[in-house]
């Protein structure tokens with residue numbers, strides 16, 4: 538999750554979406570007048586998506602054409618959380634994470650902003666005409682939110698959690714042909730496949746390494762991510778690393794997506810959010826300080842206790858900088874997680890032994906991610922999808938030109 542955001546130029550996928558739908562609209566205009574007024578339609582759109590520890594932070598499609606009176610059901614199909622948020626005229630985007638109560642000397646209690654976390658309107662069905670704030674609240678996997686659009690117009694919407702995740706609903710007058718749900722679904726799947734391939738490609742290009750440290754031991758690096766445009770790889774790379782007793786591991790996160798490096802030493806993983814009663818309203822969604830801030834954060838780890846990096850990353854909510862290091866003092870096999878993304882499979886293993894010889898060149902001594910074998914297949918599939926999309930655009934443009 539990310540808290541800061543700014544309007545960005547449309548990404549490549551958004552441009553593709555606009556091109557595909559615009560072609561459809563031109564074709565549709567040609568038969569305007571032949572379509573009788575019809576009942577309101579509910580279309581489906583996807584908020585995010587992902588697979589194989591890669592999260593895609595886009596609305597699919599991101600440009601949505603409907604007729605006045607229609608509605609859109611936004612569905613979240615993946616573990617990453619999202620919001621679907623339409624701001625009121627002139628409204629500033631709300632912060633995702635806010636301090637609770639007055640400032641105190643210690644670290645603040647941070648909560649998910651209730652204005653973002655819970656639906657608006659609080660009750661009844663949501664309808665947006667550009668005037669009042671409409672918000673899905675946090676959408677978990679499988680949850681959805683329906684908004685109807687009674688008035689013609691162009692309405693921007695955002696995910697407050699992911700910078701750059703935004704879309705537009707174009708509400709056209711009744712009778713103008715808009716894309717079918719099947720065309721939307723095809724576009725959504727094509728975008729997802731292309732984004733997943735992009736994520737795999739970025740993951741495969743990550744370089745990690747090692748160096749001799751001041752103690753004469755080896756410091757090994759593990760990368761989190763990577764993130765590329767709206768695609769976030771939720772992995773530790775390498776996923777499994779063999780080191781010697783006395784060696785140090787440094788985890789680096791230079792992306793805007795916060796991650797944690799958390800060893801529980803066999804105990805249950807901590808909850809990220811601790812709901813606390815708050816008067817008669819919804820509970821306060823308190824960010825667990827044991828996750829948000831460093832805890833027993835080194836320099837040594839002997840395989841016992843709770844060790845947490847805090848949020849590491851280059852974004853504004855990082856509480857612990859962009860890197861975290863631990864020196865392993867005891868032989869053993871230790872698993873760790875990112876508490877934020879463990880549900881997406883973000884976990885790693887450090888095998889601490891003896892006799893691991895750091896190679897003098899390359900990364901041959903670094904264990905490969907078990908996901909490596911799947912890379913080629915996925916990349917191939919993504920390429921096929923891209924080719925199919927190119928074909929679709931050419932076909933649509935040709936038919937639009939004919940029309």
Ligand SMILES: [Cu+2]
Pocket residue numbers: 771795796797875876877878879883
């Ligand atoms: Cu993470």
